Amino acid sequence: MLRRNKLLGKFTGAGFMQKAVLHLLACFTALHVSASCAQEVRVGFVFDKTGPLEAYFKQTQAGFQMGLDYATSGTMTVGGKKLRVIERDSKGKPDVAKAQLAAAYADDKVALAVGAGASGVTLAMLPVAEDYRKILIVEPAVADSITGSKWNRYVFRTGRNSSQDAISNALVHDKIGTSIGTLAQDNAFGRDGINAFRAALKSAKLVHEEYLPASTTDFTAGAQRLIDRLKNLPGRKIIFIAWAGSSNPFKIADLDLARFGIEIATGGNILPAMSTYKNFPGMEGATYYYYGIPKNAINDEMVKQHQAKFGSPPDFFTAGGFAAAIAVVTALKKTGGDTNTETLINAMEGMSFETPKGIMTFRKEDHQALQSMYHFRIRSDPNLAWAVPELVREIKIEDMDIPIRNQVRQGSKR
Secondary structure, X not given: OHHHHHHHHHHHOHHHHHHHHHHHHHHHHHHHHHHHHHOEEEEEEEEOOOOOOHHHHHHHHHHHHHHHHHHOOOOOEEOOEEEEEEEEEOOOOHHHHHHHHHHHHHOOOOOEEEEOOOXXXXXXXXXXXXXXXXXXXXXXXXXXXXXXXXXXXXXXXXXXXXXXXXXXXXXXHOOOOEEEEEEEEOOHHHHHHHHHHHXXXXXXXXXXXXXXXXXXXXXXXXXXXXXHHHOOOOOEXXXXXXXXXXXXXXXXXXXXXXXXXXXXXXXXXXXXXXXXXXXXXXXXXXXXXXXXXXXXXXXXHHHHHHHHHHOOOOOHHHXXXXXXXXXXXXXHHHHOXXXXXXHHHHHHOOOEEEEOOEXXXXXXXOOEEEOOEEEEEEEOOOOOOOOEXXXXXXXXXXXXXXXXXXXXXXXXXX
């Protein structure tokens, strides 16, 4: 009898009851989370929320939220499932970005993810998408290698790549008798961009390439090397600048380039950076986006809503975030809300979708979004803090021969 009572005590004591209750709660919570997940689509947003590209994050985030709202007509629902965005901060560091994306896939159970700002950070994230066999939509990192040598089949990009930047700018400046020197950051963004720019030139001559650390604040030495190479050449002479971040390479204009007949040229940029462009009226280049250029209903609505919400027009990366959101919703509409990765890949390869820039199409071979670019000429407006890139012409998808640079690696997960 005593032995029987001791055995019963094991199953009726406070310790057992506590464990039993905790186990039941855990099971209930797991079932609840499972049921909750079945009723929602979780989207990871892994971005450089802090660091040198924080401004890019704020624009992309605003555009992404506005785009989801627009594409779902304010319901934040697709295929009967609620969209839930879960943000994680990559802090502008490749190792942190890898860990955060892995946590988004494994812990947050996101169906797909969007990110990130810097090209170097984004490159570190690509193998994580492959390891987890989950889609990563790249916005706005531009290095060609993202959809080129480092690509895998889980990577799609709504942002433009370095080739699109470079080829559109080359089309503006590629004239017989023109000599060009380049000033770019010594990183994936800068080198991929200039490699593509060089390859796109057919008539103009690229005579010198200058690469400086992204943290550079004194550009004098690099500028002097460019001047020395260009100053005695005949014909038109241009220094083409490819730069991102807070440093100001346009300070080289203080060296009085005009006395050598040297011009400065560059592509588009965010509005705060384009305040510097006011010093270069008439400068030409090609841009990814400026709110006053595209003429379509989506852009009109984005400009209207952004002005109402933030008291300012949308910027460069706002349009990119908006486009990424529309890509997500368009894909989920095609699958009826099914988040199976293979189903999504089949839906997204070759998929066309409307954006503030007009139609984009995910090229089947490398999942790069093909899109228009815009040839501009700078005008200074005293009523605006930034220079106005007036449209010269739309450079359409068919005007640019964007190389396919990816190769499926041996052993790549299929």
